[in-house]
Amino acid sequence: xxFSSLTFLFVFLPIVISIYFAAPSKFKNLVLxxxxxxxxxxxxxxxxxxxxxxxxxxxxxxxxxxxxxxDKNKSKKFVIISVxxxxxxLCIFKYADFIILTINGFIGTDIPLLKLPLxxxxxxxxxxxxxxxxxxYRKEAPVQRNIISxxxxxxxxxxxxxxxxxxxxxxxxxxxxxxxxLDKFGExxxxxxxxxxxxxxxxNNIGMLWNIIQSSSINNLSVLSLWFGISAFSLQxxxxxxxxxxxxxxxGKMFGFDFLxxxxxxxxxxxxxxxxxxxxxxxxxxxxxxxxxxxxxxxKGKFKTYRNLFIVWFLTGLWHGASWNFVIWGLxxxxxxxxxxxxxxxxxxxxxxxxxxxxTTLILFISWVFFNFEEMSEGxxxxxxxxxxxELPIIDVNFLYYLTNYAVVFIVGIICATPIAKxxxxxxxxxALILFVIYFLSIAYLVDSSFNPFLYFRF
Amino acid sequence: xxxxxxxxxxxxxIISTILLSLLNIIVTDKEFSELxxxxxQKKPSLTYKKLLSGEFSEDFEKYITDQFPLRNWWIxxxxxxxxxxxxxxxxxxxxxxxxxLFEMYNKPEKTFYxxxxxxxxxxxxxxxxxxIMAVPNSFQIYSEKLPLFANPYDQAKVLNDLKNNLVSxxxxxxxxxxxxxxxxxxxYFKTDHHWTMxxxxxxxxxxxxxxxxxxxxxxxxxxxxxSNEFYGTYYSKANGTRVKPDKxxxxxxxxxxxxxxxxxxxxxxxxxxxxxxxxxxxxxKYSYFFGGNHSLITIKTTNKNGKKLLVIKDSYANAMIPxxxxxxxxxxxxxxxxxKYNIYDYIKExxxxxxxxxxxxxxxxxxxxxxxxxxx
Numbered sequence: 162x163x164f165s166s167l168t169f170l171f172v173f174l175p176i177v178i179s180i181y182f183a184a185p186s187k188f189k190n191l192v193l194x195x196x197x198x199x200x201x202x203x204x205x206x207x208x209x210x211x212x213x214x215x216x217x218x219x220x221x222x223x224x225x226x227x228x229x230x231x232d233k234n235k236s237k238k239f240v241i242i243s244v245x246x247x248x249x250x251l252c253i254f255k256y257a258d259f260i261i262l263t264i265n266g267f268i269g270t271d272i273p274l275l276k277l278p279l280x281x282x283x284x285x286x287x288x289x290x291x292x293x294x295x296x297x298y299r300k301e302a303p304v305q306r307n308i309i310s311x312x313x314x315x316x317x318x319x320x321x322x323x324x325x326x327x328x329x330x331x332x333x334x335x336x337x338x339x340x341x342x343l344d345k346f347g348e349x350x351x352x353x354x355x356x357x358x359x360x361x362x363x364x365n366n367i368g369m370l371w372n373i374i375q376s377s378s379i380n381n382l383s384v385l386s387l388w389f390g391i392s393a394f395s396l397q398x399x400x401x402x403x404x405x406x407x408x409x410x411x412x413g414k415m416f417g418f419d420f421l422x423x424x425x426x427x428x429x430x431x432x433x434x435x436x437x438x439x440x441x442x443x444x445x446x447x448x449x450x451x452x453x454x455x456x457x458x459x460x461k462g463k464f465k466t467y468r469n470l471f472i473v474w475f476l477t478g479l480w481h482g483a484s485w486n487f488v489i490w491g492l493x494x495x496x497x498x499x500x501x502x503x504x505x506x507x508x509x510x511x512x513x514x515x516x517x518x519x520x521t522t523l524i525l526f527i528s529w530v531f532f533n534f535e536e537m538s539e540g541x542x543x544x545x546x547x548x549x550x551x552e553l554p555i556i557d558v559n560f561l562y563y564l565t566n567y568a569v570v571f572i573v574g575i576i577c578a579t580p581i582a583k584x585x586x587x588x589x590x591x592x593a594l595i596l597f598v599i600y601f602l603s604i605a606y607l608v609d610s611s612f613n614p615f616l617y618f619r620f
Numbered sequence: 621x622x623x624x625x626x627x628x629x630x631x632x633x634i635i636s637t638i639l640l641s642l643l644n645i646i647v648t649d650k651e652f653s654e655l656x657x658x659x660x661q662k663k664p665s666l667t668y669k670k671l672l673s674g675e676f677s678e679d680f681e682k683y684i685t686d687q688f689p690l691r692n693w694w695i696x697x698x699x700x701x702x703x704x705x706x707x708x709x710x711x712x713x714x715x716x717x718x719x720x721l722f723e724m725y726n727k728p729e730k731t732f733y734x735x736x737x738x739x740x741x742x743x744x745x746x747x748x749x750x751x752i753m754a755v756p757n758s759f760q761i762y763s764e765k766l767p768l769f770a771n772p773y774d775q776a777k778v779l780n781d782l783k784n785n786l787v788s789x790x791x792x793x794x795x796x797x798x799x800x801x802x803x804x805x806x807x808y809f810k811t812d813h814h815w816t817m818x819x820x821x822x823x824x825x826x827x828x829x830x831x832x833x834x835x836x837x838x839x840x841x842x843x844x845x846x847s848n849e850f851y852g853t854y855y856s857k858a859n860g861t862r863v864k865p866d867k868x869x870x871x872x873x874x875x876x877x878x879x880x881x882x883x884x885x886x887x888x889x890x891x892x893x894x895x896x897x898x899x900x901x902x903x904x905k906y907s908y909f910f911g912g913n914h915s916l917i918t919i920k921t922t923n924k925n926g927k928k929l930l931v932i933k934d935s936y937a938n939a940m941i942p943x944x945x946x947x948x949x950x951x952x953x954x955x956x957x958x959x960k961y962n963i964y965d966y967i968k969e970x971x972x973x974x975x976x977x978x979x980x981x982x983x984x985x986x987x988x989x990x991x992x993x994x995x996x
Contacts, residue, residue: 166684167681168681168684168685171637171640171644172641172644175641205674206671206672207672343626343627343630344630345626346626347625347626347627347630347633348626350626350629351626381727558769558771559769559771561768561769562767562768562769565706565769566706566709569705589625592625593625593628593632597632597636600633600636601697602698602701604640605695605697607685608691608694608695609695609698609699609859610685
């Protein structure tokens with residue numbers, strides 16, 4: 162199930178909220194666990210077994226890691242087992258065909274593909290469950306002896322399918338004791354509605370433009386249409402993804418949880434380094450804490466620092482999808498961030514602010530082209546078109562049509578991607594009014610939803 | 621901005637969400653949406669198999685969306701918002717000026733060229749005189765009413781392409797100029813993808829001119845309005861946009877010359893006229909002509925001139941055949957989307973001596989039924 166659906170809003174959520182708040186404290190985690198399993202099973206019922214398997218494996222490993230906490234060697238073994246099992250799940254369900262294709266391509270074998278449907282959100286929850294045993298091992302969080310409570314964490318439906326990646330240490334305490342208040346519920350509602358509006362009103366609508374451009378043959382487009390198209394995608398992916406995070410954080414609050422923030426106006430960044438501190442924060446900090454630093458971070462000399470950066474960005478790319486273009490996309494960022502570290506940042510500091518924004522935006526547009534085309538050659542054609550290497554017309558009447566047809570949503574998108582709007586709305590009543598106008602319009606758009614894609618399906 | 625307002629927000633959200641959820645349960649399900657011209661999803665039955673395959677959840681989501689309380693009202697809200705943010709199209713339909721809706725027509729692809737091959741093979745395999753009539757869409761005739769910068773593919777180019785690829789140009793009939801001359805008249809529906817019967821009359825006139833047939837003049841007809849609330853397919857696709865309905869009018873001979881016997885072969889039904897009154901009270905009023913499309917219709921008239929016409933067609937022909945019926949002894953109307961028998965045997969068996977291929981250009985670009993012409 163996805164949040165941006167009428168079934169979620171008007172069937173699932175009211176039922177879950179009613180039961181949750183009617184249930185006594187000690188059953189609240191059970192309610193969350195069961196409803197999360199139903200939420201997950203909704204699209205692919207069979208994969209409910211996967212979720213239960215994950216829960217049991219991590220439960221046992223957690224207990225064993227804790228039991229042998231005095232014996233580093235033994236407890237380390239169980240962490241490794243847990244990581245291997247989790248990564249195997251991820252590899253089998255997400256990367257098997259990619260690995261087979263790569264092997265077939267390199268040595269000319271003909272191993273048949275598995276073609277397993279991708280369990281929704283598997284990249285998110287395997288990372289979360291890994292964080293559990295690792296945190297217990299590092300004594301950054303206490304072991305969870307109640308399997309229901311651990312199950313509620315593993316399957317917690319607000320962040321199950323599209324993050325943020327909530328690490329166990331963040332909510333270890335909240336899982337056992339948390340306080341739901343009307344005040345917090347309201348805070349959650351307003352966060353949820355903002356996310357819903359981002360997804361349904363902005364991302365879906367601007368996404369239609371990208372959909373048109375992407376499905377046209379490049380030779381029939383003009384240079385400006387290509388630029389307009391990729392900027393539309395930049396907005397779409399931000400509002401889609403951060404909208405989901407907002408909805409997740411909001412839902413969490415309704416049930417008394419506090420998740421960490423996942424986005425912080427990434428498009429106002431003045432460098433790529435800054436962008437990655439503001440974009441998908443939970444993923445960046447996961448890789449930092451569980452990969453980069455354990456590998457030695459930047460403390461073990463130049464060579465190892467670069468090696469570690471390479472590994473982290475390779476994995477960041479691969480995490481986004483089982484295809485080489487995502488790896489290129491990740492490494493591209495790795496290279497730019499390294500260059501920024503070495504000298505670019507110093508140059509940028511001297512440049513005017515306008516130039517820093519221009520630089521960052523340009524780098525990001527190019528990255529989204531890599532991100533979009535699984536077939537690398539298509540992405541390169543698109544870039545060639547953008548930069549005038551394909552003898553396309555600069556401008557054509559279709560561009561003017563797209564521009565005028567999407568101008569309003571495009572401008573609204575740009576404004577909402579910056580903190581400007583927040584600054585202007587100071588009056589509480591107006592704020593509440595805007596929230597419910599967003600709610601109202603989102604319902605209208607969901608009732609007549611011809612276009613409601615889910616970008617994070619392959620994550 | 622924080623704290624104090626939160627409680628109110630929580631309460632309003634809970635109340636409004638629960639109210640809508642309850643309404644959702646209380647409001648009785650509708651079977652058919654007139655607005656969208658489609659059957660709505662019914663409550664899916666819960667079986668073990670459907671649940672496991674995920675089919676149940678898929679149908680259930682559709683069911684909730686389709687049966688949402690005040691669905692049409694929400695759709696209209698969305699449509700109004702789209703207008704307010706200056707959107708110029710929805711779901712492949714342009715919002716034109718003066719209440720016109722138009723198709724977002726794209727450059728034809730492979731199917732178009734395949735279809736030309738099939739027509740060529742039809743011309744080659746028969747020795748009858750074949751006319752080819754590809755009728756343009758309304759946007760081509762009323763291009764000045766398209767929204768600003770809208771740029772559908774030029775159908776004049778498509779027709780040129782068609783003409784140049786035909787084995788013989790002899791029977792090719794170009795209607796763009798003819799219809800453009802009459803654009804001040806009501807020749808296309810504003811909300812539907814068809815031409816009106818008056819538009820079809822000018823097509824008929826051109827057909828007669830090219831084939832040296834004496835056409836019935838317009839003065840001999842009277843225009844009769846059959847309905848003034850026709851919301852067509854463009855309207856259904858564009859969903860909830862505020863435009864006025866079309867009128868459905870027919871041309872009827874003031875003094876009828878002949879009598880007709882219309883035979884719906886595979887339905888085993890007969891009639892003495894071309895119309896089906898049932899459709900006047902339905903959504904799809906264009907189907908008033910012959911009750912929609914049929915695989916094979918024969919029309920026998922008392923005009924014993926020995927001329928027997930075969931029409932290979934889509935629904936555009938339905939408005940023109942009643943006019944053609946005045947000039948032929950027999951008309952055999954074949955819709956290749958449904959008729960899958962050997963058309964060449966049929967021509968011989970029925971001593972047919974004239975052929976007309978009549979398609980709307982946009983349909984002709986996408987129709988895959990013509991392949992059957994190559995099959996036998």
